[in-house]
Amino acid sequence: MKAGIIGLPQCGKTTVFNAMTNMKVTVDGYGGKGVESHVAAVKVPDERMDYLASVYNPKKLTYVDMTFVDIGCKKKANERSEFDMASIRGLDMLAVVIRAFRDEAVPHPLDRINPLGDVEQLQSEFLLEDLALIETRLERLEKDIKRNNKDAVKERDYLFEFQKHLEDEKPLRTYPLDSEGEKVFRGFQFLTLKPVLYIFNTGETPDKTVDLQSAKAYLENAGIPYIILSGNLEMEIAQLPEEDRALFLEDLKIDEPALSKFIKMSFSLLNRCVFFTVGPDEVRAWEITSTCTAREAAGKIHSDIARGFIRAEVLSYSDYRACGDSYQSARSKGLVRLEGKEYVVKDGDMIEFRFNV
Numbered sequence: 042m043k044a045g046i047i048g049l050p051q052c053g054k055t056t057v058f059n060a061m062t063n064m065k066v067t068v069d070g071y072g073g074k075g076v077e078s079h080v081a082a083v084k085v086p087d088e089r090m091d092y093l094a095s096v097y098n099p100k101k102l103t104y105v106d107m108t109f110v111d112i113g114c115k116k117k118a119n120e121r122s123e124f125d126m127a128s129i130r131g132l133d134m135l136a137v138v139i140r141a142f143r144d145e146a147v148p149h150p151l152d153r154i155n156p157l158g159d160v161e162q163l164q165s166e167f168l169l170e171d172l173a174l175i176e177t178r179l180e181r182l183e184k185d186i187k188r189n190n191k192d193a194v195k196e197r198d199y200l201f202e203f204q205k206h207l208e209d210e211k212p213l214r215t216y217p218l219d220s221e222g223e224k225v226f227r228g229f230q231f232l233t234l235k236p237v238l239y240i241f242n243t244g245e246t247p248d249k250t251v252d253l254q255s256a257k258a259y260l261e262n263a264g265i266p267y268i269i270l271s272g273n274l275e276m277e278i279a280q281l282p283e284e285d286r287a288l289f290l291e292d293l294k295i296d297e298p299a300l301s302k303f304i305k306m307s308f309s310l311l312n313r314c315v316f317f318t319v320g321p322d323e324v325r326a327w328e329i330t331s332t333c334t335a336r337e338a339a340g341k342i343h344s345d346i347a348r349g350f351i352r353a354e355v356l357s358y359s360d361y362r363a364c365g366d367s368y369q370s371a372r373s374k375g376l377v378r379l380e381g382k383e384y385v386v387k388d389g390d391m392i393e394f395r396f397n398v
């Protein structure tokens with residue numbers, strides 16, 4: 042999965058990026074390097090994987106990856122931001138950082154600390170970015186439309202629909218796109234088409250944090266998930282030696298580190314889950330969508346396994362643990378199932394594929 046961290050200038054994007062990835066990118070003062078983006082991948086923490094690794098002691102251990110892109114952004118003269126649009130390509134989702142910390146030393150591009158105002162500001166900036174993208178595309182299509190090119194006409198008709206939708210101040214992710222339309226727009230990088238979650242970046246203490254009530258209510262009403270965290274604190278915690286982190290979190294009354302909270306929410310936002318393959322050579326987690334069938338899951342590993350698919354031997358992680366980590370015992374209780382190619386894989390399934398090529 043690939044998540045883009047986006048927001049107004051100086052809201053704490055790079056700080057949050059560092060907190061999530063344990064990177065040490067410099068957090069500049071205002072007018073820093075501008076639209077420079079950063080990328081880093083982290084392994085998705087999973088206690089089940091840790092446990093399976095301790096049982097199998099495999100030669101290789103492969104967790105699922107999560108890639109974070111800190112999307113560069115600078116303020117333009119007209120109060121809009123300039124996002125580094127090139128870094129948006131290929132993102133699965135956006136994490137929008139909203140400044141909620143007070144700090145006289147850090148200027149706000151609109152000279153205010155107003156989380157709800159920033160949420161609305163960004164939403165309208167994203168809509169405008171998409172409208173601009175559509176306009177450029179329409180201009181490019183003109184020639185082909187004049188020649189009555191069918192595909193171009195179809196695309197234009199969709200684009201008109203999108204335009205209307207955006208002009209009504211609605212993000213494209215709420216547009217009921219049919220499969221035909223999806224095909225047309227798969228390659229487009231519309232900002233408002235991406236699933237989104239918000240991150241309120243608070244101060245280290247309540248007195249350095251502004252009230253979030255109205256902004257939270259707004260997002261809840263729109264059905265948009267959010268996380269509240271202090272970027273600065275989380276960055277410090279991420280940079281501690283691993284063995285000291287738990288104590289710090291407890292001290293600060295933080296129930297779960299930012300990364301793990303973020304990953305859980307992203308998995309649910311994007312309907313993702315994991316299945317496991319285990320053995321002495323490799324214990325591995327595989328990321329799939331929650332509608333993935335056994336055959337598609339096999340294809341994640343190798344196209345040959347999907348092509349020659351016979352059966353999937355499936356044992357859920359929880360059943361495995363309940364049977365004292367013994368396949369034999371699970372088998373005798375009938376918990377190891379043989380599933381066909383249309384079986385919908387569940388989160389935590391341990392799978393061995395039988396195939397014939």
Ligand SMILES: Nc1nc2c(ncn2[C@@H]2O[C@H](COP(=O)(O)OP(=O)(O)OP(=O)(O)O)[C@@H](O)[C@H]2O)c(=O)[nH]1
Pocket residue numbers: 048049050051052053054055056057067068069070071072073075113114115142143144147242243244245271272273274
């Ligand atoms: N007090 C406080 N300051 C923060 C927090 N998060 C970020 N800052 C400060 O705000 C300034 C900007 O932080 P960055 O993480 O660089 O923000 P950014 O959004 O990446 O900034 P640009 O990339 O320049 O748009 C830095 O001086 C940070 O130290 C926070 O949680 N609390």
Ligand SMILES: [Mg+2]
Pocket residue numbers: 054055056069111
């Ligand atoms: Mg930055």
